[in-house]
Amino acid sequence: MKRKIVGLFFCMMLITGMNFASSTNSFNEKNTITKKTHSQDYLLYENFSGTFPPEGWSTDWWTQCNGSCRPESPCACFLGDHSNSYITSKTVDASNYGKINLRFFLDGSYSYPQYTYIWIKIKINETSQWKDITPWDNPISEHLLPFLLDIDIVLGPDNSADAFQFNLSSYEVYGSNIKLYLDDVLIYNSHSNNPPNPPIIEGSSKGKIGVEHEYTFNATDPDDDPVMYIIEWADNNTEWTEYIESGEEIILKHTWSDEGVYTIKAKAKDLYNEESDWTYFEVTMPKSYNNPLWGYRGFGDRFSLLQRLIEVLIR
Numbered sequence: 299m300k301r302k303i304v305g306l307f308f309c310m311m312l313i314t315g316m317n318f319a320s321s322t323n324s325f326n327e328k329n330t331i332t333k334k335t336h337s338q339d340y341l342l343y344e345n346f347s348g349t350f351p352p353e354g355w356s357t358d359w360w361t362q363c364n365g366s367c368r369p370e371s372p373c374a375c376f377l378g379d380h381s382n383s384y385i386t387s388k389t390v391d392a393s394n395y396g397k398i399n400l401r402f403f404l405d406g407s408y409s410y411p412q413y414t415y416i417w418i419k420i421k422i423n424e425t426s427q428w429k430d431i432t433p434w435d436n437p438i439s440e441h442l443l444p445f446l447l448d449i450d451i452v453l454g455p456d457n458s459a460d461a462f463q464f465n466l467s468s469y470e471v472y473g474s475n476i477k478l479y480l481d482d483v484l485i486y487n488s489h490s491n492n493p494p495n496p497p498i499i500e501g502s503s504k505g506k507i508g509v510e511h512e513y514t515f516n517a518t519d520p521d522d523d524p525v526m527y528i529i530e531w532a533d534n535n536t537e538w539t540e541y542i543e544s545g546e547e548i549i550l551k552h553t554w555s556d557e558g559v560y561t562i563k564a565k566a567k568d569l570y571n572e573e574s575d576w577t578y579f580e581v582t583m584p585k586s587y588n589n590p591l592w593g594y595r596g597f598g599d600r601f602s603l604l605q606r607l608i609e610v611l612i613r
């Protein structure tokens with residue numbers, strides 16, 4: 299086991315944090331991160347659904363919450379009952395990796411950002427000091443939350459990170475004004491990750507205004523990671539799906555309200571935020587036949603069958 303501290307080359311990091319505060323309309327609250335059970339290269343995944351604190355974790359005032367969690371309850375939370383708080387992950391052996399990523403969701407609120415401090419720290423092994431990798435200045439001075447943070451951590455070729463740990467701590471002068479919600483902590487090896495293949499889109503290329511159309515999306519990930527889909531329906535509607543297994547079909551319904559040619563765009567994103575290229579699928583919406591009878595609903599399926607029959611006959 300290497301204990302080489304000199305020459306230890308860890309850190310630094312590239313922040314690819316996404317602040318969902320400014321794009322809440324595109325964040326699907328139903329998004330869930332699926333825990334992979336197969337050949338996956340992650341070192342730690344914690345969604346706080348079990349006993350609290352999870353085995354190997356430690357904290358002072360953090361507890362388990364069932365509301366306000368992002369992406370999914372339950373999560374770990376600190377409800378501002380003290381000025382200081384911390385939560386520390388269990389240790390993981392990252393000594394086989396030159397680079398890892400630390401990713402988590404953090405949400406919450408505070409009244410006085412100018413008196414609020416939030417730190418992210420890592421520890422490489424049991425004898426090393428905590429290293430501050432906070433990607434913002436403290437006090438935070440402005441409203442940062444909520445976000446999904448994804449931090450690249452370069453450990454270097456001589457890495458001795460055999461007891462790697464992550465720590466989140468906070469300090470707020472008026473302690474009761476801060477609330478923090480932490481969820482889906484993932485420490486993973488991003489080095490070997492490949493993006494998913496572009497999704498295959500299946501469905502009708504001709505449609506009718508005001509009628510719901512079904513489209514099937516299917517993408518595979520070379521690493522067999524769970525994938526989610528981002529679909530732009532070309533009428534200013536964008537849809538995000540939940541994560542599903544690689545290669546599993548997902549069926550989505552959409553209704554266009556104006557005539558025209560619409561180019562659906564879809565891409566797949568894997569659990570580690572790697573995105574596929576876009577796939578395009580053109581749909582033509584001719585005018586709807588303005589027969590008042592067809593607007594009548596009540597005959598159920600038999601009537602829509604009749605409607606389709608008449609439609610074929612008059613074409």
Ligand SMILES: [Ca+2]
Pocket residue numbers: 345346347367369370371372373481482
């Ligand atoms: Ca959770």
Ligand SMILES: [Ca+2]
Pocket residue numbers: 491492493494519520521522523568572
């Ligand atoms: Ca992948």
